[in-house]
Amino acid sequence: MLAESLALSAVLFTIGVIGVLTRRNAIILFMCVELMLNAVNLSFVALSKLYGATGQVFVVMVMTVAAAEAAVGLAIIIAIFRHRQSVDLEDINLLKG
Amino acid sequence: MLYDLAIPAQLTAALLPDLLLMGGAMCLMLLAAWKRDSAHHQRTVGYASLGLLTAVFGTVAWMALRHDATNTGGVIAVDGFRFLVDLVVLLGAAGTIALAIEHNDRDGITQAESHVLVLFAASGMMILAAARDLMVVFLGIEIMSVAVYVLAGLDRRSPRSAEASLKYFLLGAFATGFLLYGMALIYGATGETQLNRIGNAVGSLQLAKDPMFLVGCGLLLVGLGFKVAAAPFHMWAPDVYDGAPTPITAFMAASVKAAAFAAFLRIWFEGFYFGWAGWANATWWLAVVTMVVGNVVALQQKNIKRMLAYSSIVHSGYLLVAVTAASAFASTAFTFYVLAYTLATFGAFAVVATMQPAGTTDARIADYEGLWHVRPWLATAMGVYLLALLGFPVFGGIGFFAKWYLVQAALASPSRLSALAVILVVTSVISAGYYLQVVRAMFMQPRPADAPAPPAAGVLTRTVMVVTAALILALGLFPSQLVAITKDNGFRPYPFSPALQMGLPQMDPLANK
Numbered sequence: 001m002l003a004e005s006l007a008l009s010a011v012l013f014t015i016g017v018i019g020v021l022t023r024r025n026a027i028i029l030f031m032c033v034e035l036m037l038n039a040v041n042l043s044f045v046a047l048s049k050l051y052g053a054t055g056q057v058f059v060v061m062v063m064t065v066a067a068a069e070a071a072v073g074l075a076i077i078i079a080i081f082r083h084r085q086s087v088d089l090e091d092i093n094l095l096k097g
Numbered sequence: 098m099l100y101d102l103a104i105p106a107q108l109t110a111a112l113l114p115d116l117l118l119m120g121g122a123m124c125l126m127l128l129a130a131w132k133r134d135s136a137h138h139q140r141t142v143g144y145a146s147l148g149l150l151t152a153v154f155g156t157v158a159w160m161a162l163r164h165d166a167t168n169t170g171g172v173i174a175v176d177g178f179r180f181l182v183d184l185v186v187l188l189g190a191a192g193t194i195a196l197a198i199e200h201n202d203r204d205g206i207t208q209a210e211s212h213v214l215v216l217f218a219a220s221g222m223m224i225l226a227a228a229r230d231l232m233v234v235f236l237g238i239e240i241m242s243v244a245v246y247v248l249a250g251l252d253r254r255s256p257r258s259a260e261a262s263l264k265y266f267l268l269g270a271f272a273t274g275f276l277l278y279g280m281a282l283i284y285g286a287t288g289e290t291q292l293n294r295i296g297n298a299v300g301s302l303q304l305a306k307d308p309m310f311l312v313g314c315g316l317l318l319v320g321l322g323f324k325v326a327a328a329p330f331h332m333w334a335p336d337v338y339d340g341a342p343t344p345i346t347a348f349m350a351a352s353v354k355a356a357a358f359a360a361f362l363r364i365w366f367e368g369f370y371f372g373w374a375g376w377a378n379a380t381w382w383l384a385v386v387t388m389v390v391g392n393v394v395a396l397q398q399k400n401i402k403r404m405l406a407y408s409s410i411v412h413s414g415y416l417l418v419a420v421t422a423a424s425a426f427a428s429t430a431f432t433f434y435v436l437a438y439t440l441a442t443f444g445a446f447a448v449v450a451t452m453q454p455a456g457t458t459d460a461r462i463a464d465y466e467g468l469w470h471v472r473p474w475l476a477t478a479m480g481v482y483l484l485a486l487l488g489f490p491v492f493g494g495i496g497f498f499a500k501w502y503l504v505q506a507a508l509a510s511p512s513r514l515s516a517l518a519v520i521l522v523v524t525s526v527i528s529a530g531y532y533l534q535v536v537r538a539m540f541m542q543p544r545p546a547d548a549p550a551p552p553a554a555g556v557l558t559r560t561v562m563v564v565t566a567a568l569i570l571a572l573g574l575f576p577s578q579l580v581a582i583t584k585d586n587g588f589r590p591y592p593f594s595p596a597l598q599m600g601l602p603q604m605d606p607l608a609n610k
Contacts, residue, residue, distance in 0.1 A: 006285070013278055020271050029267055036274030043281040051288040055281075058232055058290065062277060065239045069273075072243050073266050076250055080263045083256040094257050095264070095336035 005046035012039035026077050026087040030070075037066050098163055102171030111167065111175045114156040114183065115223050121149040122216035129209035136202055142209040143198035146216055150191045157183045170293045172230035174363070181432045181583060182226035182359040185439050189352030190219035192443040192561050196344035199555035200450050204252065204342070211251050215348065218244035222356030229367065231280045231290040234360050238276065238324065242269050245353060249341040261340025268323060268333040276320025282313030283368075292368040300371035307375075314369060314376045318383065321364075324357040327383055327413045328390040338406035343453060343460075346402060347446030350409040351439040358416050362431055365420055373423055373512075380421040381517060387414030388524040395531045401449055401460045404531055405442070408486055411528060412438055418503055418517055422510035430502035432583045433576075437485065437499035437569070444482035444565035448475060451554040462535055464551075467544030472551055476539040478566045485569045487532040488525055494573025500525060502580070 012035060019032030041059045048055025081087055100111045109116070129142045161180035167173075194212050201211065221240030228234040246269060250262025284290055286309040287298035304310040319330065326334040338346045369376060388411060395407035419431040452468075452475075453460050469476040485496030500521070507518040554562070572579050 009281075013274070016274065020267075026263060026267065030270070033267070033270040033274055036271075037277060040274065040277040040281050043278070043285065047281065047285045051284070054232075054290055055284060058235075058280075058284070061232055061236060065236070065243075068243055069239070069270060072246055073270065076246060076259070076262050076266050079250055079253065080256075080259045083259050092260050092263065094260050095340050 002046055002050065006043060009039045009042040009046065012036075012042065024089045026080070026089060026092075029089070030073055030077070034066065034070070037062060098165050100165065100167040100175050101169055102167055102173060102175075103169065108171075108173065111165070111173055112227075114153050114160065115220060115227065117156055118149065118153045118216060118220045118223065121152070122146075122213055122220060125149065125216065126210060126213045129213050132209075134207040134209060136205075136207055139201055139207050139209045139211070140198055143194055143201075143212045146194050146212040147191060149216065150187055150194070150219070154184065154187045154191075157187065170229075170291060172233050172291060173227050174229045175227075178359070178363070178428060178432065179226045182355065182435070183223050185355055185432075185436050186219055186222040186226065186352050189348060189355065189439050189443065190215055190222075192447075192565075193344050193348040193352070195557040195561050196347065196443075196447055196450055197342070199557050200342060200344050202555075203552075206252055206342070208251065208253075211248065214244045214248050214251075218248065218348070219352070222352060225356045225360040228360055229292045229363065231283065231292070231295075231364075234364065235277065235280065237360065238357070239273070241353060241356060242273070242324075245345075245349060248345045248348070249337055251345060252342050255340075257340040258342065261337045264333050264340075265337040272320045272323030272330070274320075275316045275323070279313045279316030279318075279320055282309050282316065286310035286313055292364060295368040296370055299369060305372045305375040310372060311375050314372065315379060317364070318376070318379055321357060321361045322383060325354050325361065325413045325416075326410050327417060328387040328410060331387070331391070331410045331413075334410055335403045335406040338409070339400065339402050343402070343446055343450040346406075347443050347450075350405065350446070351442040354409065354413065354416075355435045355439060358413075358420075358431070358435065362420055362428060366423060366428065370423065377421060377423075377512065380417055381514070384414050384417035384421055384517060385520055387411070387417060388520060389414075392524045392527045395528070398531065399462055401462050401465070401535065404462065404535075405445060405449070408528070408531070409442065411524065412486075414524070415500070415503055415521060418507050418514070418521055421517060422506045422512075422514055424506065424510045426502075426509055427506040429580065429583045430499075430506040433502055433580060434499040436579075437495040437572075440565045440569050441482045441485035441496060444478060444562055444569070445486065447554075447558050447561045447565070448479045448482070451475065451558055452551050454549070454552075462538060464548070465535055466538045466542045466548070468539040468551070470544045475551065475554070475562075478562045479539060480536050481566045481569055483532040483536055485573075487529055491573070494569040494571075495576065495579075496569065496573070498573065498576040498580075 016032045016036035020029055023029055041062055044055040044059045077087055084091055100107045102108045125145055132138045157180050165175050167175040193215050218241050221237050224237035228237050246266040249265045250259050252258035286304055286307055287295045289295045289298055322330040391407050391411035395404055398404035419427040449460050484493035488496045488500035490497045504518045507514040
């Protein structure tokens with residue numbers, strides 16, 4: 001099962017990366033990042049079957065931090081929406097050069 | 098004092114400065130929320146934060162002077178390297194808050210919690226300096242980053258500030274994904290998360306050519322490359338540095354980078370030392386690309402904040418040379434360089450913050466033309482900072498020696514990175530193009546008749562400028578004392594391995610091939 005879990009985790013991570021690189025909506029980008037983090041969680045859980053509980057402790061840490069990051073991230077997205085009435089990255093182009 | 102980190106009371110004692118800063122920051126957060134936002138309350142919380150930082154600074158200095166250490170493994174490092182990085186980070190946080198108190202006043206930002214967020218970020222940085230476990234590295238990076246995401250968007254009325262915050266957040270979270278996946282693969286390859294155990298596993302299992310370990314290293318390198326803004330992962334840095342309030346830009350350019358690099362260095366030297374043959378090529382190229390790209394793009398900048406952003410990218414490249422050199426001397430050169438860079442960056446951004454018209458984030462290099470004729474001291478100070486960043490002898494003070502030691506570290510490293518040293522020197526010469534352009538504009542051009550007089554700097558901003566300039570010049574005159582300190586409190590790569598007993602300079606990682 002270990003190899004399959006790691007392969008699935010790699011596939012999920014890649015989907016997340018492709019999503020971040022191709023999509024232009026800030027919320028969807030953020031969801032893709034969460035997908036990447038959860039792919040990593042899967043790896044940790046799978047590996048901890050081999051090495052003991054450390055991997056599972058790591059997963060709890062990752063989930064806690066992801067929640068904190070979501071709180072801050074969504075607040076930032078709301079802040080940008082108030083300025084531009086859009087969360088499309090094509091419209092967010094004041095800083096260039 | 099010698100700590101045994103397996104005993105909870107001693108672990109707590111070893112974390113005293115970190116706990117003091119975190120606890121104090123939480124109390125100050127309550128103080129910040131106690132009263133309605135006002136300019137006066139913002140200043141009160143700012144001064145209280147400066148007081149807390151002084152107390153933590155004293156605690157760290159006291160522990161460093163006692164030569165606190167630990168002879169066991171464990172998740173927290175107690176060594177001179179940690180204390181030196183802590184001191185540099187605390188210096189940076191104090192500089193940020195000092196600049197921010199007056200900057201907030203001028204731009205009408207009344208959120209008192211802005212200073213507390215700097216304290217939280219600084220506590221994350223101190224954790225990073227101490228981390229000897231991948232889990233602690235991750236927590237440190239996130240405590241630091243989440244606070245700094247908010248700080249970048251501090252100016253709520255400015256769309257530029259909000260945009261900087263969004264860009265920093267999205268790319269930072271993206272980088273966190275890579276960082277974590279790298280950690281998962283390292284855990285998969287070695288079965289450990291503690292750096293010294295990873296180091297032993299890499300050595301005993303001969304992992305330098307193991308694909309899982311190398312992919313893990315690579316992903317970790319990408320993640321940390323984003324955090325320290327190394328090319329080609331630097332795209333966010335100029336935009337974010339440009340849009341964020343100037344004191345926060347200084348904080349991001351100097352302290353965030355210093356702390357992320359401290360963790361970088363510790364992971365690579367303690368955990369991956371025996372994998373040198375596997376990862377050295379990757380850091381070598383990362384260093385070269387960062388130095389070349391940063392310098393070439395910096396030459397074309399018209400905005401001084403963007404110019405300094407690219408300059409900070411270039412300095413990441415220089416610091417990557419120390420990582421690649423992987424020796425005890427490289428870590429000495431690293432701490433020396435980080436201190437020099439922090440001082441010069443804070444000085445330069447203090448001048449930029451002063452020169453900026455209130456309520457704008459725009460800062461053109463053209464605004465500095467003929468500054469010498471209206472504000473000679475301001476121009477002189479800016480000249481010192483820029484020459485220090487350039488690494489100019491005498492007038493650049495400490496900056497010259499910082500670069501000199503880096504070159505020496507590259508040349509003295511077991512692997513003889515002569516090509517890297519040559520590229521470092523050549524790109525430094527190129528960097529004269531943009532640093533001296535500002536110096537020339539300030540001293541050799543007439544002040545345009547229609548240029549507005551630059552506003553007077555506040556007391557705190559002036560203090561930051563005087564202290565940084567004085568330290569740059571004074572330490573430039575007596576660099577050997579500082580080197581002795583950085584060496585004595587030295588951080589030895591991989592302190593728990595046979596490599597230490599054998600003496601590192603003789604130890605050639607390439608010989609394992």
